[in-house]
Amino acid sequence: MKTAVKLGLIVLSVLVPVYTQSSKDTLVLLDNLVIKDTHSRFFKNLQDSGYKLSFKMSDEAGLSLKKYGVWQYQHLIIFAPGTDEFGGDLSPETIAEFVDNGGNVLVSGSPGAGDAVRDLAAEFGLELDDPGSYVIDHINFSPTIDSGKHTSVIADPKNLIDAKPIVGTKISAPLLYEGSSLLLDPNNPLVLGILRASSSAYSYNPNKPVTDYPHTVGRNTVLIAGLQARNNARIVFTGSLEYFSDKLFTAPVQHKGKTVDKSGNEDLSKSIVQWVFKEQGVLRLSNVSHYKAGEKNPPSAYTITEDVVYSVVIEELVNGVWKGYTGTDIQLEFVRIDPFVRTYLKKVDGTGKYEAKFKIPDVYGVFQFKVEYQRKGYTFLNSATQVSVRPLQHTQYERFIPSAYPYYASAFSMMFGVAIFSCVFLHFRDKTKSE
């Protein structure tokens, strides 16, 4: 009996991921096969999470993300910073097309990055710093790993972006970084600086004396950057291939007088991978319904100053299962070109059902119920439902208004007056004539 239950549970646990998750096919591009060994822990973590990795050299001739119009991979990892040109079909344009169709990308640059990765970064609103420049920090560096030029930089977990879906909650150990910095496009509203260096860091070629102002200084030195496209595809860029290496995953860190056995690199990489490959911070909106207060189905058109109830189900993907989202700041707008009503959606129960009740304004026209939820690290939720609001019918106006009683009285008195007058007028006998 027990074994049967256990067997049943095992079968179910295998089935559930298949039904709730999309494909986990990942293409991994390397420029040197030795990376498979130097980054073995990173790849093992991925494979343990269920990702099917296909390792290929970045300049292989037959590389292609699409075959006969069907996308072969859901995710793309590019650990090939030295590539000058991708092989086969791949190029910054085809990778951008891959992202436009929902694919997620994790790319690592390096100080020696070639044109391919630099162009790819530019495609996503990021820029790798000049060739040969490293992030240098003379105060926060790791003396054990450093080669003497203070390029092995320590980043405090406090410099992580304040977004729980991206970084998780448990990063307390300092992070080690050895590579070039990224510049964020200031005009791009979607790009995020996930990990920044300390205020004492700057980015320059360590072998040359500093003669120009560095491109990135202090907190502008972005070590790991991310972007969530408007179709909710995610990209993460970093300037250091060593960040993901076994060496930095397992290295002890001495920071501010305290020594930690293991850097926070591995934990952060797990969180970032979960975010990029859409396991974390994924929301979905469904079951939009609206109706008059007290009814169940929507009318063909609402009337002005009516009470209306709007409800929606918002769920979050947690460990492969859709659970109700718990958020307190989701807003609903009732818009006719401009929003007339803006109110918070309140959680009704634990299954993610949110509800808002309000009174339709005294304006008629074609309105939209809009839910636009854009928070750092979460997928963008955009929902618009169009309804019409009509003015009062001829019979729905107030009747017998007290302040109009004098007018009613005068109208009736006119009728009464005509009746009396016509009686008198008709029955009048001209007395002088008869005399």
Place this chain on the structure above:
Amino acid sequence: MSTSTSLGVVQKFLSEYLNQTPKKLKIVDSYLIYILLTGILQFAYCCLVGTFPFNSFLSGFISTVASFVLAVCLRIQVNPENKLLFSGISPERAFADFIFAHLLLHLVVMNFIG
């Protein structure tokens, strides 16, 4: 000369009116004054209180104005001195027109008064 001052004109008018107007027309005139008073009262009320149920105000006011106009028409047509002007219309016909127009008027007023 009492007729040259405005007060003298008014006095002469009033005395001629009271002496020479037939009683039938005086009945119409008193009805007209009644309508006028109701109309003025109504307008004063609207000026004080505001035009909130504007349709009600318009309906009531236009009821008085139209009644006034119809009564004036009746008076003109019934006046024996105007017999030559209205040769095809007997006083009975004038009264029938008056009543018919009033029916229409009150129908419209009731619909518009809300």
